[in-house]
Structure formats: structure tokens, C-alpha cells
Amino acid sequence: MTTVYRPGSLDEFWDMREKYGEALVFAGGTDLFVKLRALNKYPPVLIGLAGVKELQSIEELSGAVFIGAHATHTRLLSHPRIREHFPVLASALRSLGSPPIRNMGTIGGNICTASPAGDVLPPLYVLGAQVELRKKDGSRRVPIREFILGPGTTALTDGELLSGVWLKKEDSFTIHHFEKVGQRKALAIAVASLAALVTTTETGIVEKARFAWGSVGPTVVTSQDAEDALVGLPLGLKALQSIVPIVERSVSPIDDVRASAAYRKALAGNLVVRLAGRGREPLRA
Amino acid sequence: MKEPENGEIERAGYDIGKTAHRADAYAKVTGREKYAADYYDGEFLWAGVKRAGVPHAALTGIHAEDARALPGVIAVLTHHDIPGENRIGIIRKNQPVLADTRIRHSGEAVALVLAENRETLKDALNRITLDYEALPGVFSVEEALKETSPRIHEDNPEGNVVKAVAVETGDSAKAFNECDAVVEGVFEVPAQEHAYLETESGWAYQGEDGTYVIVASTQTPFRDCFEIAPVLGIDPAGIRVIAPYLGGAFGGKDGITVQCLLALAVLHSRGRPVKMWWDREESFLAGVKRLSAKMHYRLGAKNDGEFHALECRLYYDGGAYSPLGGEIMTLGAEHAGCAYRIPNVSIKGWCVYTNNPVGGPFRGFGVPQVTAAMEQMVDMAAQRLGIDPLAIRLKNAVRKGDRNCLGVTLTNSTGAVECLEKMSSHPLWKGRAAWKEEAGPFKVRGVGVACMAHAMGYPPMVADEARAKIELTVEGKIRVYAGVVDMGQGNASTYAQIAGYVLGQDASAMELVLPDTARTLPSGSSSASRTTYTYGNALIEAARSLEKAIIKAACERVPGSVAEGFLFLPGKVRHTPTGRELLLEELAAFMDDSARVTTGYFKMPVVREKLDAIYMGPHLIFSYGAHLVYVEVDELTGQVDVARYLAVTDAGRVINPQVFAQQIEGAVAQGMGYALTEDFKVRKGRIVTRDLSTYIIPTSMDIPAIDSVPVEIDEETGPFGLKGAGEIGMSGPLPAIANAVSDACGTRVFRAPMTGEAVYGALIRKKEEGTVL
CATH class of the missing domain: 3.30.365.10 (Aldehyde oxidase/xanthine dehydrogenase, molybdopterin binding domain)
Structure with missing residues (x-):
């Protein structure tokens, strides 16, 4: 028998956390419950965060947006600030799971699951997201790339809770691009994905670029080399193809039931090439 | 939504050819309709099965003491507890209800547990351990046919062959020399999971008169009585099977799933009713699958496109037991030449035992496999001869009075040509070139067609x-x-x-x-x-x-x-x-x-000629279809997007247009999964795609608008002119999509499903080799 507690505030949460040291904490539960069912091992105590009021907010604060850890994907998708400032994130959210999963799943949960295939992660990497980690008596902010350490492992320490995500408004990028290759059009786990932010001059010369790939390494993969190599070149087929070898060197995919490593490597490069078809028009999700 | 008053739905009397609301619609939409597992009340027990987990082994011991000792466990039953015969099978009685000496597939049932609740049941099943000596396994058709391979059924005189058939009409060896063009291909199609909404389930009790009552999700209640009774060692009259509405079956419940186990459980339930309900993983592990197949084809034609000779070698993997595998393969062999007149034919087919999951019926029986191959061969021949794919089909399609590939005269309604003609006048056929030209960056578009036939009813040896x-x-x-x-x-x-x-x-x-x-x-x-x-x-x-x-x-x-x-x-x-x-x-x-x-x-009427043309005799009446598909292939990922679909069907007259359209659309959607994503992967006898997270069935987002057009030719023997419509739509999507992908890419993927990775691989090979097929 498993008892599920649903604290209404962080104060209540800290009390429960102390009382039930062995408890597992969950947000939407869309990953955890699948895992528990597969293992057929249910812990005696679960703590659900759905009622914690401090984790629900989505606020704009001086040039940045704070997203509470328990903001569901559906809420984020319908939020005007998210769609306006972070179309790359909105686009990724739209590709995530299915409507029921987006209704339950949260941004905090997707981050803490720390799957290399987590759909919101590549956008958060290119957007330079910071995660806010709280303890009973304090908090810290950590860049997402330092928070996620490996598949399923994070820098979360004992007694810490991921309380939210900070995103700086990124209106300087003219192209927000996200593409996921899955085995079907919905309810698909990424075989490979790419989030890209690019700014070009009036004449189409790349001024800055940020790339992050999902499902092609133990964590989300970025490549400063590939980004640097593109700067100064006209955004087009030739320039994008020229950085494919750098991309392919940067990724370290594996074979699994969904796809081979070789296919994933090819996709990592090809998803960048896709930008050639996008022209200069800003891509709004 | 307001519940309609009784009778408000349908005031006017029923009519033929007009949509009438389904009697089950309201109850299903509101969740009130009961499936087999929902017929329970009072104090009942849960029954569950311990499964082997190894694909091939000699079973030497079953340790159930720990499970029996668990509070809440009523009984743990093994093969020793079967009062009657421990073998079932419709044609070949060789499948144990509970394994005795041999384990032949990973999902083999070994012990049956009765418990007070589901949690205790699970716990008890985990406590049962087995002693066994692993045996070398047979995991492919090639291995199964090797003289030196282990025999899966020791007493089968044919070795690992379930059934072999051969059809020879005309003189194919000579005829190939008379052809102007001969094309050849080897095609592979995967096993397919039914993935019904309602997994295998049932509910059973002993009635006051002593009858064993089994409410089961089954397609075959009457036949089930004759399979269950010998296991209990009683007369079939002592068994009553009730089959409520099922939540899908598609052939996967054509025969025994939970029925014998439930009956056995009731013998030990101390008067209480028993419920069994497989979860999705158990349904994947123990339920039957569509038989995977490998098919070698040669098709010869004259310069004007007339088919002259056909040679097929068909290999079907029946799995560990093959309740109807030989018959499935036989129906495939009967349809190997699809809906065409071909005077010289040599068809040989084998269905074999392996240590893979049990093969069984699935919408289309053995026909989707051969149609996938033959309809791609037709396109390859058309391409070789420079003939339009629709024209070559029109030229060769059977008409009433023609002889089919088995030499059987088609005396009943035969609408293959009408289906193709209807397609040729459809806007999707006429507008195909314009659509193809509008592909965006990194996209290539293609259009494909397929023409199908599907026999109705049982073969003549079994009274339909x-x-x-x-x-x-x-x-x-x-x-x-x-x-x-x-x-x-x-x-x-x-x-x-x-x-x-x-x-x-x-x-x-x-x-x-x-x-x-x-x-x-x-x-x-x-x-x-x-x-x-x-x-x-x-x-x-x-x-x-x-x-x-x-x-x-x-x-x-x-x-x-x-x-x-x-x-x-x-x-x-x-x-x-x-x-x-x-x-x-x-x-x-x-x-x-x-x-x-x-x-x-x-x-049902049966043929009067060529009764010996094939095992169990050939069929008389066929439904026909012609499918057209638009696909867009992404050159960067290989992913295939199905943009539009047209299904023209000759299933005789339509009684209820809505129910008819549902059958066609459902079959096409299932066929699209078969074509593009559904790959039931088994490695060394163990299932790799164990649930719906890795076995990829299409979602509503993956299925485009489907235009379903009936060609209503009167079938004079049918009720108000009707023929069967349930299966004909299943065989078209795979070859139609394969032909469209080939049209788009200039290269062919000979193996299904045509996943993004598979198509991307073909595109790369084409680029590297510079070859065009």
C-alpha cells in the first residue's frame, strides 16, 4: 500500500520531507508511475507537488521569466509570455507526448527526470536556462547544463527541491527552431531532436547561433565548435552542410530499440541542415 | 449530453443502404458497455499465469511452495491438476494448457494461481520458480528448415514444418522463357501485434446446474466449448460460453486465450467466481501475433504488360505453436497472385515452428503478407516495361468468368476492374502529378497504388x-x-x-x-x-x-x-x-x-471445380479493392508522411454506410501501422518491444483523411447483395505506401515496416551506389 501526500505549500512540503525520509517526490507523475509499474515496486510514501502553491507561478520579472516547477506543459503552451519570448520552447512543448500527458507533465518533472530525450531540455539549453534549487533554509541557481549530470542523474542534493526555472528573454534571435524526430507524430520519444537559435544580418550572414541536440548522447549535447564555425557564413545549405562533420564529432549516440547510433548521428547533422529551408523569416512557434 | 429517450435515435423503420446508428454506440461512448472482464460481482477470485520467460527448455520442476504459503492464495495449479487432456489446438492438438515437459516460447503458461486479490496474485506469481534445462532455440524460418536444427515438436513427422503447400498451374518454367520482362524480389514483413483496446480477459463460475459458465472475450464461443471440455474431461454440453461485445479482436481472440485457464481455475475456486485479465505486457507476451514472412517472387510479363508467369516461395514463421498457422499460410498461397489472371503459376509455401511467440490469425489472415510482395512486383514490372501502374493492373485484373491463379473460375461478383476504374476517375488519381510537384525543401513526394483480393469465408473443407x-x-x-x-x-x-x-x-x-x-x-x-x-x-x-x-x-x-x-x-x-x-x-x-x-x-456456396487445387480447397467468392496513397518523404530523416488515402472497395452492396466506412478506415489505419511503424521485435525468442511504448502503433495524428468509396456490385448470393468488408482494406496500405515511397525516392525498401531509419538507409545506399531500381 502506498500513501500519497499532497502538501499545499513549501512549508508543508519540508515537514513531510523530514517526516518521510524514504518518500519519493513527484510532479506530474508521467515518468515516475510508468517506471514504478514496470519495476512493480511501489514505495510506502509518495509526495505529490501538484498542490504546492509556490511551484505554480509563471511570472515576468525584470527581463526574465520565472516558471514554477509545477507549471504543466499545457499551461506553458497557452501562456502568452512563453509563446512570445520563447517560441523554441513552445514548439518543443507542442511535440511532447499527447494532450493528457501535457496536462499532467510539468517542466520541473521533465528536467529532474534528466532523460537525454526530455523534450523541453534542448530548448532550455539554448535559452541558457537556470534552475532554482531550494532548501528549507535557502536557495541557489544553477545553469541547466551544470544541473543535469547524466541520464537520470542531477546535481540535486539531499533536502533540495527544484522549485523553478529562470529564463532570460531572448528576443535577439531571429530564428527559433525546434525539430523532433520520433517514431510517430504524437506520443513519441525523441530519436533525435534539435533546438536552434540563430541571428542573421539583413543579408543573411549568421551573427550568432546556439544549438542543442536531444537523444544523441548521455545528456543534451551542445557544440560551441559548430556554433562558432557557422558565424560569419551566409545561412544556407552550403554553410550548414559544412558544419555537419563538426556536429557528428560532437555527438555520442547509442543503439536502442528505437534507432541505431548511426542513424541518430546522421540525424544530428541533418537537423541542422534543415535550417537552410527556413530562410530568413523569423520562425514563430 | 442528454441521454436519448428510448427510440428517439431512430424513428423511421430501418432501411438497407442507409446509415443506422450502431446499437452499441451510446453505451460505448458513455463507457457503460460491459466487456467480458466487467461481468463480475460479489466475492470473486483473481486468476493469473506464471509464464516461462525462456524460449526453449526442458521443464524439470515447478516450485510453488512459497506461493502456496502466501496468505490469500487459494491454489497454485500445474499440469498435474488438469483432469482431462493437456493439449489444445484447432487443427493440430499440440499446445499444452500448462507446460508439462517442454517450454517452447517465452510466454508459455506453466502454472495457474488463484488469489483473493490482484496484489497477492502478483506476489504469488513472483514466488514461483522453475527448474529447467535450456535447449538450443530456433528463431528464424531458415533455421527451422535446416535438417540439423532442433525439433520443436518431437513427434511432428514433418520436422519443424507446420504445413507445406504447392500450387502449379500451366507450365511456369517454360512460360518464364516466353516472357519479355522478368522481375524478381525478396520481401520481408514483420510479425504484428493486435494491440486491441481490451486485452484478453474473462470471468467464469460454476452454475447451479453444474455447468461451467465462461464469459470471455472470444471470437469463437461455440468452438471454444469443444476445446475447453476435453481439458476438464467433461462433455462439451457441460460448458457454456458467453461472448459480450469485445473491445477489438482482429483475429487475436479466434480461439483459446483465457478460456481453458478460467475453466480450470473454477474447478479449484471453492465455489467462487474467477476473473482473469491479462495486462498489456502479458497480452504482448502470450497473445498470438500476425505471422512474419519472407517471400521470394518472380513475375514475368509480355511487352504489352500481360502477366504470363509467376513463381513464389513463401516462408511464414508460425511460432512455437500454430493454432491456425498452416491455414494462414495456405490462404496466403491462394492469394499469392492477388487479383490477376496469370496462366502459368508455381507457388510453394511453408509455415514452420520456431521458438518465437505463437503465430495466429490477424485481420487478413495470410493475405496482407503476399499482397505486400505481389503488389510491389506489379509496380516493378510496370516500371521495367514503361507502363503506368494503374494501366498494368487494369490489363491483368480478373473479371467475372476468368480463372484466377489457382485455375478456379470466378463465377460470382468480381469487382477488381470496377475498383481500378473508379480510382482512375477520382480527383486524387487525376491530381497526382500536380501534388507531387509542390513538395517543399528537403521533401520528395510519391504516389502509389495497390489492388487486392480477399476470399470470403472458410475453405470448402470447413462448412461455413x-x-x-x-x-x-x-x-x-x-x-x-x-x-x-x-x-x-x-x-x-x-x-x-x-x-x-x-x-x-x-x-x-x-x-x-x-x-x-x-x-x-x-x-x-x-x-x-x-x-x-x-x-x-x-x-x-x-x-x-x-x-x-x-x-x-x-x-x-x-x-x-x-x-x-x-x-x-x-x-x-x-x-x-x-x-x-x-x-x-x-x-x-x-x-x-x-x-x-x-x-x-x-x-456459404463453395467451388465445384478444382477442389484439390490447394489444401482445404479454394475459395469461391472474393472481395476486391484498389488503394491510392500520397506520401511525402523527408530526405533529411527518411520519415514517411502519409498525406492522403483513397480506398475503393468491392464488398458487394453496402447495408450500413457508416459501419462499412468504419471497417475500411480501421483496416487502412491498421495497414498503415503495418507499413510504417509496427515492428514486433523478438531477439533470440525474447520480445524486445514489450509494450506500447516501444511497439509503435499509429495515433490519430499519423492517419490522414481516408476517402472510402464503395463500388456496389451486387453479389447475388449475399444478404441484400453484400460481401465481406472486414479484411479487404488491410492488405492495401503496405504495398501502396511502398510503391509511393519508391515513386518518391527512386529506390525501394524491401522490408517492412518502412521506418524513417529504413527509408533513410535506402536513400543513402541509392546515393552511394548511384543505382536506381
């Missing part, structure tokens, strides 16, 4: 018959006793429509009794595209008898009247000369109980 029963109840309702299961395809509703039409009644006057071996009459299985054809014909006869009986009663009530003077109206009959109306309820009261119940019988 039905017995309908219909009653005028004392309340004045018309009650149809449907002996054929409605597994979701809506045939029960069509029965109400047929009987209602004959008797001038609307939905409010109709009642349905779903299959129950104690109440309905034996009418065969819900399978083989036969359910509405065979039962519908029997029902028309029963309804006409009841019409006569009611009129006879009415004549007695209206002095001086004659039978011709009566008109049936909803709930009543009117004597037109006098305008006098008599309620059905009123008439029922004046009728003998025996007069209020009538029956009808029908047996």
Missing part, C-alpha cells in the same frame, strides 16, 4: 454456416439471437438492421441477444470476412419466417383478411384494406410460444 434465431417477444419486441460475435465491427447492429428492415421495424422495436452457447445457435466464428454474409443470410430467412408467422396470427385477428393485405410498421401491422392496426404486443399474446420463434439456416 450459420443458424439465426429470431423471436417476437410477449412485449412485442423483435429479438435477434446473434450467434456470431461482435468484436467491435458492428455486425450485431447490422443484424438488427437486417431483421428490422425485413419486418418493417425501427431501432426501438429491436433487441439483441449476443452470443451465448446456451441461448443462441451455432453460427461459426466472427472471422474470415464472413460474419454478416453468412449470418445475415440465415437471419433474412428467419425474419421472413417470423413475418409469415405474424401475418398468419394477424389474419386470424382480422376476419376475411388475406396475407397480402398486411403492412409492417414500427411496433404494429396494418391491414391496409380496412386500416385496422394490430400492435405486435397484441399479436404476440395470441401466438403460440413456439410460433413466436423462428430460425434460419445458411451455408
Whole structure:
């Protein structure tokens, strides 16, 4: 028998956390419950965060947006600030799971699951997201790339809770691009994905670029080399193809039931090439 | 939503060819309809199965002490507890209910546990351990056919061959030399999981009269009695099987799943009812799969496109047991040349045992496999000869009076040509070139067609018959006793429509009794595209008898009247000369109980020539189809997007257009999964795709708009001209999409499913080799 507690505030949460040291904490539960069912091992105590009021907010604060850890994907998708400032994130959210999963799943949960295939992660990497980690008596902010350490492992320490995500408004990028290759059009786990932010001059010369790939390494993969190599070149087929070898060197995919490593490597490069078809028009999700 | 008042749905009397709402629609949409596992109440026990987990082994011991010691465990049963025969099988009785000496596949049932609740059941199953000596396994058709490979069924005189068939017509060896073009191909199609909404389940108890009552999700209630009874060592009359509406079956419940286990459980349940309900993982592990196949094809044609010779070598993997594997392969062999006239044919087929999951029926039986191959061969021949793919099909498609590949004369409705002609005049065919030109960056577009045939009913060696029963109840309702299961395809509703039409009644006057071996009459299985054809014909006869009986009663009530003077109206009959109306309820009261119940019988006609052309004999009546698909292939990922789909079908006259369209759309969607994403992966006898997170069925987002167009040619033997529509749509999508992908990419993927990775691989190979097929 498993008892599920649903604290209404962080104060209540800290009390429960102390009382039930062995408890597992969950947000939407869309990953955890699948895992528990597969293992057929249910812990005696679960703590659900759905009622914690401090984790629900989505606020704009001086040039940045704070997203509470328990903001569901559906809420984020319908939020005007998210769609306006972070179309790359909105686009990724739209590709995530299915409507029921987006209704339950949260941004905090997707981050803490720390799957290399987590759909919101590549956008958060290119957007330079910071995660806010709280303890009973304090908090810290950590860049997402330092928070996620490996598949399923994070820098979360004992007694810490991921309380939210900070995103700086990124209106300087003219192209927000996200593409996921899955085995079907919905309810698909990424075989490979790419989030890209690019700014070009009036004449189409790349001024800055940020790339992050999902499902092609133990964590989300970025490549400063590939980004640097593109700067100064006209955004087009030739320039994008020229950085494919750098991309392919940067990724370290594996074979699994969904796809081979070789296919994933090819996709990592090809998803960048896709930008050639996008022209200069800003891509709004 | 407001619940409709009784009868509000359908005021006017039923009509043929007009959509009538399905009798099960409201209950299903609101979640009230009960499936087999939902028929429970009171104190009941859960039953569950310990499965082997190894693909091939000698079983030396079963340790159940720990499980038996667990509080809440009522019994743990093994093969020692089977009072009768521990072997089941429709054609070949070689599958144990609970393994005794051998384990032949990972999902093999070894022990049966009865427990107070599901948690205890799970715990108990985990506590059972097995002693076994692993045996070398056989995991492919090639291995199975090797002389030196282990034998999976020691006593099978054919080694690992379940069944082999050969068809020779004309002189194919000579004929190939007379051809102007010969194309060759080797095609592979995967095993396929049914993935029904409702997994295998049932509910059983012993009735007060001692009868064992089994409410099961089954397509074959009557046949099940004859499989269950010998296991219990009793007479089949002591078994009653009830089949409510099923949440999908598609062939996967054509035969025994939970039935024997439930019956066995009831013997040890201390008088309590027992429930069994496989979860998705167990359904994947233990349920039957569509047989994977490897097919070698050679097709020869003359310069004008006329097919002259065909050679096929078909290899089907039947898995560890093959309840109908040999018959599935045989139907494949019968359809190997699809809907074409080919005078010189050599077809050889094998179905073999392996240590893979058990193969069994799945919508289309063995036909989708061969159609996938043949219809790609047709395109390859067309390309070689520079002929349009639709033109070459029109040139060779069978017409009424032609002989098919088995040499059997097609004496009944034969609409292949009409389907192709209908397609040729459709806007999607005419607009294909313009659509292809509009592909965006990194996209290539292609259009593909396929033409199919699908036999209706059982082969001649098995009587395809039905017995309908219909009653005028004392309340004045018309009650149809449907002996054929409605597994979701809506045939029960069509029965109400047929009987209602004959008797001038609307939905409010109709009642349905779903299959129950104690109440309905034996009418065969819900399978083989036969359910509405065979039962519908029997029902028309029963309804006409009841019409006569009611009129006879009415004549007695209206002095001086004659039978011709009566008109049936909803709930009543009117004597037109006098305008006098008599309620059905009123008439029922004046009728003998025996007069209020009538029956009808029908047996499907069979061929009169070439009965020995193939094992169990060839079929007489076929449905036909022609499919057209638009696809867009992404050159950067290889992913195939199906943009539009047209399905033209000759399934005779349509009784209910909505139910018909649902059958075609459902089959096409299932066929698209077969073509593009569904890959039931098994490695060394162990399932790799163990649930719906890795076995990828299409979602509504993956299925485009499907135009379904019937070509309503009258089938004179059918109920109101109907032929079977359940399976014909399944065979088209794979070859049509394969041909479209080839059209788009200039290269062909010979293996399904055509995943993004597979198509991308083909694109890269083409680029590297610079070859065009």
C-alpha cells in the first residue's frame, strides 16, 4: 500500500520531507508511475507537488521569466509570455507526448527526470536556462547544463527541491527552431531532436547561433565548435552542410530499440541542415 | 449530453443502404458497455499465469511452495491438476494448457494461481520458480528448415514444418522463357501485434446446474466449448460460453486465450467466481501475433504488360505453436497472385515452428503478407516495361468468368476492374502529378497504388454456416439471437438492421441477444470476412419466417383478411384494406410460444471445380479493392508522411454506410501501422518491444483523411447483395505506401515496416551506389 501526500505549500512540503525520509517526490507523475509499474515496486510514501502553491507561478520579472516547477506543459503552451519570448520552447512543448500527458507533465518533472530525450531540455539549453534549487533554509541557481549530470542523474542534493526555472528573454534571435524526430507524430520519444537559435544580418550572414541536440548522447549535447564555425557564413545549405562533420564529432549516440547510433548521428547533422529551408523569416512557434 | 429517450435515435423503420446508428454506440461512448472482464460481482477470485520467460527448455520442476504459503492464495495449479487432456489446438492438438515437459516460447503458461486479490496474485506469481534445462532455440524460418536444427515438436513427422503447400498451374518454367520482362524480389514483413483496446480477459463460475459458465472475450464461443471440455474431461454440453461485445479482436481472440485457464481455475475456486485479465505486457507476451514472412517472387510479363508467369516461395514463421498457422499460410498461397489472371503459376509455401511467440490469425489472415510482395512486383514490372501502374493492373485484373491463379473460375461478383476504374476517375488519381510537384525543401513526394483480393469465408473443407434465431417477444419486441460475435465491427447492429428492415421495424422495436452457447445457435466464428454474409443470410430467412408467422396470427385477428393485405410498421401491422392496426404486443399474446420463434439456416456456396487445387480447397467468392496513397518523404530523416488515402472497395452492396466506412478506415489505419511503424521485435525468442511504448502503433495524428468509396456490385448470393468488408482494406496500405515511397525516392525498401531509419538507409545506399531500381 502506498500513501500519497499532497502538501499545499513549501512549508508543508519540508515537514513531510523530514517526516518521510524514504518518500519519493513527484510532479506530474508521467515518468515516475510508468517506471514504478514496470519495476512493480511501489514505495510506502509518495509526495505529490501538484498542490504546492509556490511551484505554480509563471511570472515576468525584470527581463526574465520565472516558471514554477509545477507549471504543466499545457499551461506553458497557452501562456502568452512563453509563446512570445520563447517560441523554441513552445514548439518543443507542442511535440511532447499527447494532450493528457501535457496536462499532467510539468517542466520541473521533465528536467529532474534528466532523460537525454526530455523534450523541453534542448530548448532550455539554448535559452541558457537556470534552475532554482531550494532548501528549507535557502536557495541557489544553477545553469541547466551544470544541473543535469547524466541520464537520470542531477546535481540535486539531499533536502533540495527544484522549485523553478529562470529564463532570460531572448528576443535577439531571429530564428527559433525546434525539430523532433520520433517514431510517430504524437506520443513519441525523441530519436533525435534539435533546438536552434540563430541571428542573421539583413543579408543573411549568421551573427550568432546556439544549438542543442536531444537523444544523441548521455545528456543534451551542445557544440560551441559548430556554433562558432557557422558565424560569419551566409545561412544556407552550403554553410550548414559544412558544419555537419563538426556536429557528428560532437555527438555520442547509442543503439536502442528505437534507432541505431548511426542513424541518430546522421540525424544530428541533418537537423541542422534543415535550417537552410527556413530562410530568413523569423520562425514563430 | 442528454441521454436519448428510448427510440428517439431512430424513428423511421430501418432501411438497407442507409446509415443506422450502431446499437452499441451510446453505451460505448458513455463507457457503460460491459466487456467480458466487467461481468463480475460479489466475492470473486483473481486468476493469473506464471509464464516461462525462456524460449526453449526442458521443464524439470515447478516450485510453488512459497506461493502456496502466501496468505490469500487459494491454489497454485500445474499440469498435474488438469483432469482431462493437456493439449489444445484447432487443427493440430499440440499446445499444452500448462507446460508439462517442454517450454517452447517465452510466454508459455506453466502454472495457474488463484488469489483473493490482484496484489497477492502478483506476489504469488513472483514466488514461483522453475527448474529447467535450456535447449538450443530456433528463431528464424531458415533455421527451422535446416535438417540439423532442433525439433520443436518431437513427434511432428514433418520436422519443424507446420504445413507445406504447392500450387502449379500451366507450365511456369517454360512460360518464364516466353516472357519479355522478368522481375524478381525478396520481401520481408514483420510479425504484428493486435494491440486491441481490451486485452484478453474473462470471468467464469460454476452454475447451479453444474455447468461451467465462461464469459470471455472470444471470437469463437461455440468452438471454444469443444476445446475447453476435453481439458476438464467433461462433455462439451457441460460448458457454456458467453461472448459480450469485445473491445477489438482482429483475429487475436479466434480461439483459446483465457478460456481453458478460467475453466480450470473454477474447478479449484471453492465455489467462487474467477476473473482473469491479462495486462498489456502479458497480452504482448502470450497473445498470438500476425505471422512474419519472407517471400521470394518472380513475375514475368509480355511487352504489352500481360502477366504470363509467376513463381513464389513463401516462408511464414508460425511460432512455437500454430493454432491456425498452416491455414494462414495456405490462404496466403491462394492469394499469392492477388487479383490477376496469370496462366502459368508455381507457388510453394511453408509455415514452420520456431521458438518465437505463437503465430495466429490477424485481420487478413495470410493475405496482407503476399499482397505486400505481389503488389510491389506489379509496380516493378510496370516500371521495367514503361507502363503506368494503374494501366498494368487494369490489363491483368480478373473479371467475372476468368480463372484466377489457382485455375478456379470466378463465377460470382468480381469487382477488381470496377475498383481500378473508379480510382482512375477520382480527383486524387487525376491530381497526382500536380501534388507531387509542390513538395517543399528537403521533401520528395510519391504516389502509389495497390489492388487486392480477399476470399470470403472458410475453405470448402470447413462448412461455413450459420443458424439465426429470431423471436417476437410477449412485449412485442423483435429479438435477434446473434450467434456470431461482435468484436467491435458492428455486425450485431447490422443484424438488427437486417431483421428490422425485413419486418418493417425501427431501432426501438429491436433487441439483441449476443452470443451465448446456451441461448443462441451455432453460427461459426466472427472471422474470415464472413460474419454478416453468412449470418445475415440465415437471419433474412428467419425474419421472413417470423413475418409469415405474424401475418398468419394477424389474419386470424382480422376476419376475411388475406396475407397480402398486411403492412409492417414500427411496433404494429396494418391491414391496409380496412386500416385496422394490430400492435405486435397484441399479436404476440395470441401466438403460440413456439410460433413466436423462428430460425434460419445458411451455408456459404463453395467451388465445384478444382477442389484439390490447394489444401482445404479454394475459395469461391472474393472481395476486391484498389488503394491510392500520397506520401511525402523527408530526405533529411527518411520519415514517411502519409498525406492522403483513397480506398475503393468491392464488398458487394453496402447495408450500413457508416459501419462499412468504419471497417475500411480501421483496416487502412491498421495497414498503415503495418507499413510504417509496427515492428514486433523478438531477439533470440525474447520480445524486445514489450509494450506500447516501444511497439509503435499509429495515433490519430499519423492517419490522414481516408476517402472510402464503395463500388456496389451486387453479389447475388449475399444478404441484400453484400460481401465481406472486414479484411479487404488491410492488405492495401503496405504495398501502396511502398510503391509511393519508391515513386518518391527512386529506390525501394524491401522490408517492412518502412521506418524513417529504413527509408533513410535506402536513400543513402541509392546515393552511394548511384543505382536506381
